[in-house]
Amino acid sequence: xxxxxxxxxxxxxxxxxxxxxxxxxxxxxxxxxxxxxxxxxxxxxxxxxxxxxxxxxxxxxxxxxxxxxxxxxxxxxxxxxxxxxxxxxxxxxxxxxxxxxxxxxxxxxxxxxxxxxxxxxxxxxxxxxxxxxxxxxxxxxxxxxxxxxxxxxxxxxxxxxxxxxxxxxxxxxxxxxxxxxxxxxxxxxxxxxxxxxxxxxx
Numbered sequence: 380x381x382x383x384x385x386x387x388x389x390x391x392x393x394x395x396x397x398x399x400x401x402x403x404x405x406x407x408x409x410x411x412x413x414x415x416x417x418x419x420x421x422x423x424x425x426x427x428x429x430x431x432x433x434x435x436x437x438x439x440x441x442x443x444x445x446x447x448x449x450x451x452x453x454x455x456x457x458x459x460x461x462x463x464x465x466x467x468x469x470x471x472x473x474x475x476x477x478x479x480x481x482x483x484x485x486x487x488x489x490x491x492x493x494x495x496x497x498x499x500x501x502x503x504x505x506x507x508x509x510x511x512x513x514x515x516x517x518x519x520x521x522x523x524x525x526x527x528x529x530x531x532x533x534x535x536x537x538x539x540x541x542x543x544x545x546x547x548x549x550x551x552x553x554x555x556x557x558x559x560x561x562x563x564x565x566x567x568x569x570x571x572x573x574x575x576x577x578x579x580x581x
Contacts, residue, residue, distance in 0.1 A: 383422050383434065393418075403441050412456045417463045433462070454530040461499040461531065497559060498567070500527045505571035514572065517565040521545075524564060533557075 386395045393415055395401040407414040417437070424430045440455035442448075504520050504527075525547055528535040533549035548558045 383430070384418055386418075399441075403444060406444065407440075407456060410456065412460050413463045413467075414459065416467060417459050420463060420466055436462075450526075454526055457500065457503055457527050458530050460503065461496055464499060465495060496531055496533075497528070497557075500524060500531070501564065501567045502571050503527075505568050506575055517561070517568050520568065521561060521564065 384395060384400065385397060386393050386400075388394075393404070395404055404414050404418075414437075417433075421430055421433060421437075424433070436455055436459055440452060440459065443451035443455060501524070504524060505514075507520065507523075508514055525535050525537060528547065528549050533551070535547050535549040538546050538548060544560050544562045546558055546560045547564075548556055551557050
């Protein structure tokens with residue numbers, strides 16, 4: 380298993396020997412980002428190309444934090460969070476640490492699952508609030524949704540911008556197209572917010 384990070388596992392968790400790395404990891408952990416799990420998955424990934432591609436997400440998140448680019452940081456840590464959560468599910472955990480042949484099989488499986496990523500992004504946006512703790516209206520989050528799809532590599536574009544129910548068309552990993560209308564996005568956002576509210580009452 381390749382060693383990507385200069386860190387040591389202790390009884391209290393992972394210790395990153397570079398102070399900047401340790402500060403970055405702790406900052407993301409405080410925000411609820413599964414950065415330790417992300418780093419573990421990177422070190423379990425045998426494909427060097429796949430590992431370097433995802434390591435670039437982390438590097439860009441660090442750069443955004445350093446330059447205080449809040450929007451870019453939010454986009455990259457959302458991508459890290461979404462990908463990590465999906466990989467930790469049973470159907471993703473096994474292919475990640477296999478040979479190049481099985482890595483290719485995993486890529487084919489991922490091509491069928493853009494809706495899962497769409498749902499994860501909407502779920503994350505549902506928990507977003509402003510400085511006063513108020514949930515932004517769906518219309519304000521529509522462009523944020525578009526940006527996050529773009530950060531996830533789905534090359535989205537918005538059509539029918541002038542109509543009441545615009546549509547985002549995005550490219551799946553198998554190069555076919557998927558789409559979601561604003562009305563569907565708004566309904567999904569409302570449903571996720573209700574689930575969050577119920578969970579807080581438990």
